[in-house]
Amino acid sequence: MNWKKLFLNWRIILLLTFLLFSLVAIQPQFFGNEGVTIKSVQKDSSASLAGIANPSAKLTPLSKEKIIAVDGVMVSNADEYYNIVNGLSVNRTVRIETNDGTYTLLTKGDETGTVDLGFKVADAPTSNLRKGLDLEGGIRVLLKPVDPATQDELQLTIDNLKERLNVFGLSDVVVRSAKDLSGEDFIVVEIASVTEEEVRDLLSRQGKFEAKIGNETVFYGGKKDITYVCRSAECSGIDPQRGCTAIADGQSCTFFFSITLSPEAAERQAALTRDLEVISENGGSYLSKDLTLYLDDQEVDSLKIGADLKGRATTNIQISGSGSGITQQEAMDDTLTSMKRLQTVIVTGSLPVKLEIVKLDTVSPSLGKQFLNNVLIVGLLALLAVIVVIFLRYRTLKIVVPMLLAMLSEVAIVLGFAALVGWNLDLAAIAGIIVAVGTGVDDLIVITDETINGEAITDWKKRIKNAMFIVMGAYLTTLAGMIPLLWAGAGLLKGFALTTIAGISIGVLIARPAFAVVIEFLLKE
């Protein structure tokens, strides 16, 4: 047999080239990967002050910065990292070694005294494949504008939502627009490894923040009126004067943080307080009307204004609000989360359109991991079943082995393609790959039968041509089935449709012609 001639056939060269590209794109780390990957870096945290940047969502999984060691102790998984950080004490330096360099961080504690360096980390990935939400855990929210919105407004809303989530400390987010067949607009938000409670309000609230005296608005949330929002421990947190108190069914706490108003907003406040009366209450002097804070037209808190502020243009204001819980710890946590949310909407301002949540999926990370393992095992078993049937039919390794190799190459090239364009592989996409491989096997059988049964036709080229005629017909009809799915249902089945289309196209154009060459070569003898 002339093996050299086989490997010089352009179809084989094409297949091998694509396989090589896939390998480069996926970069499987066969021997595991050291360290933990930084998923996000919180603003104003120890880590960001030390100069570690929040990783961009566009980076491929393997190119994100990794923490290798903390204070010289190697970390190999996320649990180890969190264990080490929990053992640190406040206000000391800690040395973080990453694959890019070494940083010295000053530890900061939160109200409860636990150290948080500001990193969110995950086990280092073993390839460049991105796992979708239903395999990794997280939430997917489908939002719809309550009133029709222009494309500009939608884009602005998307940018604003991204900023909100970033300010809130999440970087591993996808926010994109989607259209369905009837032309309705949606916004899809996917966030890995968070719980729904943390982000629900951030996404569904328009975030219209207003401070009013009487019926007059003094200032709005957003950069125009508020130039700075304090989020460090010195000027934000649980209010030391008001603290926590017992209420009917548990505890209630109050938070505070200071903001800086723009000169125009301060001037407005001065004008509005100039004509108010001074009244005495509980031994202090206050103005006759309160400064009331509203979020989306609901009152958040009402603040007394000190008499000395009458008619003065102060730029420094303290904002407050409250939270509650059954125990004091729960109440404090709830209060601090509310504070963080309020700070976030004040920084980023309100959304240009009002959104409502029309679909929400939450997948717990443990469930996702279980699904992934299961789907891999099922894939292998299905492959095994296919091989058994093929072997029973043909009873020769000359046919079974090339078929197996063709199937595996198709899977590898589809995965390589997914890694290259940064697709998230979710369950639907994996189902798509299985379908593509399924039609692939069908085509391989057609090619094999056309070549071994076509004894009457002496011309091998004609035999292959006959086979490819049937293969193309099957390809075009499957394609016809998948194309409408690209648009239906706000694009939620797009992942499935795209993977299937990519899979069958790669199969028909690359893997299956190469298989035909190999079969011709092996059976011609």
Added chain:
Amino acid sequence: MKFDKLKKVYEHKYKALTIIPFLILALAFIQIGVQYANTGDFLNRGISLKGGSAITITETFALSNDQLLLDLNQEFPLAQVSLRTLNSVGNDLGVTIESAFQEQAEIDGLVNFIVEETGLDKNNFGIEIIGSSLGESFFKQTFTALIIAFLLMGVVVFFYFRSIAPSMAVILAAFSDIVVTLAIFNLTGIRLSTAGIAAFLMLIGYSVDTDILLSTRVLKRKEGSVMERIYGAMKTGLTMSGTTISAVGVALFFVESEVVKQIMIVLFIGLLVDLVMTWIQNVGLIRFYLERKEKHKK
């Protein structure tokens, strides 16, 4: 031998045999009609196609499933709560609790009640909520997608064979396959989700595969008699269906994810139905067509 007899019937009584697929198709239409008369809908729609919520719990809890369902229905009489156990290879994997609730506050109430009853951590629950207007539009659109896909497939088939009768036979086989599969799926009582509709779309591709193979071999090849070509196509076609059915069957048995499981159930039923539609219905019609063509020549 029995097999020879069967072969004889298959070869000579093909016109009578086509009654079988058409009878099945008629029964399927009756099932769908009865379904429509009873429920006002011609299929069992899951929450992703009509709105509602699903809470998936994969941890074990002391309370029995029946007791939990009873308590839930007592506490939330308006929620139309239903409970489904998830299992794979006979192993209990957990439960999914579906309800008509769509408002966040209502679902919070439901979740908190389940937490109280079972003592589990709600952060480990999987929760899916879908508004009814969106569910309705999902249904309409995926259904539209199915019709568009079917038409596109028809165009491809016509373009391929450029002859009306054989193309119609292929399209009829695919159509019968989808209708009969839907009727059988209805009988299982499983509620169809968007993933299920996607599976129906895939079925178009899988079902037409063997029909194209058959038509090409019989109409475009010259070697051998018509019957020999049909048997040749059958050998290839049955290997194709054999690999796919065994792969889908294995997946159906072992898979844990409901999304993938539903896709596999639809494909499994569809591929079995396709055997009848391709090798009895389509073969019958093609032979009928060839016979008439012969007569015209004479």
